[in-house]
Amino acid sequence: xxxxxxxxxxxxxxxxxxxGVAFGRDTKIAIFTALRALGVRWMEVGIPxxxxxxxxxxxxxxxxxxxxxxxxxxxGKLDDVVQSLDxxxxxxxxxxxxxxxxxxxxxxxxxxWLVEQARTLIGVAKDRGAFVSISxxxxxxxxxxxxxxxAGAVKDAGADRLRLSDTIGILSPSRYAAVVASIAKAVPIDxxxxxxxxxxxxxxxxxxxxxxxxxxxxxxxxxxxxRAGMADIAQVALCLRDFHGxxxxxxxxxxxxxxxxxxxxxGHAPPPWHPVVGDNVFAHESGIHVKGVVRNAxxxxxxxPAEVGGTRKIVIGKHSGTExxxxxxxxxxxxxxxxxxxxxxxxxxxxxxxxxxxLSAGELVAIHRxxxxxxxxx
Numbered sequence: 075x076x077x078x079x080x081x082x083x084x085x086x087x088x089x090x091x092x093x094g095v096a097f098g099r100d101t102k103i104a105i106f107t108a109l110r111a112l113g114v115r116w117m118e119v120g121i122p123x124x125x126x127x128x129x130x131x132x133x134x135x136x137x138x139x140x141x142x143x144x145x146x147x148x149x150g151k152l153d154d155v156v157q158s159l160d161x162x163x164x165x166x167x168x169x170x171x172x173x174x175x176x177x178x179x180x181x182x183x184x185x186x187w188l189v190e191q192a193r194t195l196i197g198v199a200k201d202r203g204a205f206v207s208i209s210x211x212x213x214x215x216x217x218x219x220x221x222x223x224x225a226g227a228v229k230d231a232g233a234d235r236l237r238l239s240d241t242i243g244i245l246s247p248s249r250y251a252a253v254v255a256s257i258a259k260a261v262p263i264d265x266x267x268x269x270x271x272x273x274x275x276x277x278x279x280x281x282x283x284x285x286x287x288x289x290x291x292x293x294x295x296x297x298x299x300x301r302a303g304m305a306d307i308a309q310v311a312l313c314l315r316d317f318h319g320x321x322x323x324x325x326x327x328x329x330x331x332x333x334x335x336x337x338x339x340x341g342h343a344p345p346p347w348h349p350v351v352g353d354n355v356f357a358h359e360s361g362i363h364v365k366g367v368v369r370n371a372x373x374x375x376x377x378x379p380a381e382v383g384g385t386r387k388i389v390i391g392k393h394s395g396t397e398x399x400x401x402x403x404x405x406x407x408x409x410x411x412x413x414x415x416x417x418x419x420x421x422x423x424x425x426x427x428x429x430x431x432x433l434s435a436g437e438l439v440a441i442h443r444x445x446x447x448x449x450x451x452x
Contacts, residue, residue: 243272330383361395
């Protein structure tokens with residue numbers, strides 16, 4: 075894997091295109107600020123052609139992020155590109171379909187139009203001194219030989235980067251890697267991974283694409299995005315660090331707080347078992363797990379929760395053992411003997427079965443207090 079990989083966040087563009095999600099000014103600025111604190115230097119911040127309030131906040135982000143590489147997303151239309159350049163974007167993206175399916179049914183055009191339109195729009199942007207990224211959308215259904223021809227055409231026109239968009243997430247990691255590798259071998263242009271998660275493969279495809287030679291990649295916070303979302307930056311960052319030794323320059327301790335911010339902004343928290351930032355990632359209930367973690371955390375944790383801003387939790391529930399009960403009671407200042415622990419365990423399991431949930435520390439303390447009181451009376 076190359077050592078100059080660049081993460082470009084698209085939470086504020088593709089992420090906000092999640093059905094039902096809309097970021098107002100204050101929310102958009104808060105997310106932008108948090109991404110900056112994470113260490114993100116490249117961000118796709120919105121779609122200028124939307125106009126209105128969206129355009130106003132994009133202007134504000136351009137002022138706030140003058141030291142960052144902010145990218146304006148554009149349809150494959152001259153007016154869009156000119157508007158972004160006039161706003162002051164130093165980098166733009168041009169979205170164009172490459173598959174015959176999308177050319178026919180999305181824009182009603184053919185391959186010849188695509189190549190000429192791409193050349194024209196790239197030329198306009200390069201004449202203004204912009205960094206130009208351009209799409210090959212729907213690469214999963216694009217003719218491989220035409221895709222290489224298209225890559226060569228946009229490179230010759232002056233494009234700085236080609237985004238390989240698996241628009242409906244239909245590629246497997248091996249197939250996505252093959253697409254990246256074929257273009258990397260044939261055309262000397264930087265490539266960007268843009269993988270959707272319809273089959274749950276966005277993170278795997280992103281990693282496969284980077285392994286195959288791509289330099290840039292897209293991801294979002296909490297994997298939000300169109301339909302099933304995109305690659306999750308927390309997952310990709312940890313995989314790059316731990317499996318490939320790649321440091322993206324991010325402050326990973328901000329990941330959990332950033333995830334929580336997006337949960338509030340979207341009204342949708344990731345499920346508790348969501349990798350890296352989910353509430354259950356460092357939560358332990360089953361007896362053997364708790365016993366191991368209490369003695370040595372890495373028995374059941376692949377990385378320290380503090381590394382990503384997480385917190386370890388010992389959960390008292392149906393699958394707990396006496397070690398977990400002892401641990402939580404000690405946290406509450408209570409030292410229970412072996413007999414009390416066994417009785418507590420039985421009571422905890424009955425409570426969990428009846429209520430169909432875990433117990434709070436206070437409920438465990440109440441159970442212990444009752445058992446201790448009964449023993450004193452006896």
